Amino acid sequence: MKKLLYTLLMALYLIPNLTQAQELVGSVGTMWSYPVVYQYSEEVTWYFDLSGTTFAENEDVYIWIWSPSEPDAGNWENSSEFAHLNYEGNFIWSFTLTPTEYFSMSAEDIAGSAGFWFRLKDLTGSKQTEVANMPYTPIDSFFTADEMMRSYPTEATLDGGLSILFNSNLVDGFADATSVHMHSGMNTWAILQEYQSWLPEIVEKTKLKDMGDGFYKMDLIPSEYYNDIPEGFIMENITFLFVKDDWAGTSPELVIYAAEYIPPPPPEFRFFPLQISQKDFLQISRINNETGINTLIYTITAGSTEINGEFSGNMDEIKGFIDLPTLLQGIPNLTEIQVLVVDNQGNTIIDTTLPLKTLD
Known part of the structure; x- marks a missing residue:
């Protein structure tokens, strides 16, 4: 502390x-x-x-x-x-x-x-x-945990990093290994990355990092590690076994399951209040913004008058208030305003006409 x-x-x-x-x-x-x-x-x-x-x-x-x-x-x-x-x-x-x-x-x-x-x-x-x-995740606990394999994270994603730790001391026949390799496939061997010991580039690609004392680590990103992944592929698991040297011994078959993909909520744009007059403040907000969207730029056309402005926020919410009483002061007999809102990357968010209530 x-x-x-x-x-x-x-x-x-x-x-x-x-x-x-x-x-x-x-x-x-x-x-x-x-x-x-x-x-x-x-x-x-x-x-x-x-x-x-x-x-x-x-x-x-x-x-x-x-x-x-x-x-x-x-x-x-x-x-x-x-x-x-x-x-x-x-x-x-x-x-x-x-x-x-x-x-x-x-x-x-x-x-x-x-x-x-x-x-x-x-x-x-x-x-x-x-x-x-x-943030940093220590791995010291694995060295005394009596576990054959541990993955970080525990559930894999297709485009995310994956670190797999292997304790060869718990597998018979690995004591004198000069190298350890991963023989694997996604979705129960449907898309393979085999350990082919006669191909030098595959030997290097599938080789685990030796951390000493019989402990090894494999780091990979599934979408980059495996070849010929079809469009729209949904990963369910990675099934694999560890191989000693030139197939001199193997671990039992192991599985890491894939994480459920949860898409982000869609963006939501709002005016408030929904019915406005020339003497109301107009609130504009947008939540669940896409990556990189942090500013809304507005253009209000009221008759022959054009009003421009912007306000910033973050991916969670961008919100601001437009002072219509001041900005529209002196413009008589307005029945509607045209509102155009674009984001900081030039995408049109909304282009609409808002009717104005007539005040008594």
């Missing part, structure tokens, strides 16, 4: 550069890593969803991290190139590192720290996110 409190105080008070920041762009959204689980001495790529911020597509974004150490110390106003994130598309940025090397710390010291605390920023620090913490 003391380490966490110290880290937060450092983030909020003890770093003088933060006082020069001009704009908070919002909070970092979903964060994940590939591999899904990893040791601190392994190379890993962190992914950041910034669709809920005001960073622009393909904008240069940098990481400024101070825990477990501060590799780019003193460079808030001109971040180093090694802290530069890679833009992946669709408002996702990534950062690849080997933690022990990047932080110049041992795995033990990183494990004993307060974790990965950071902000994402532009080059000069004039734009920055809220403070964020990159």
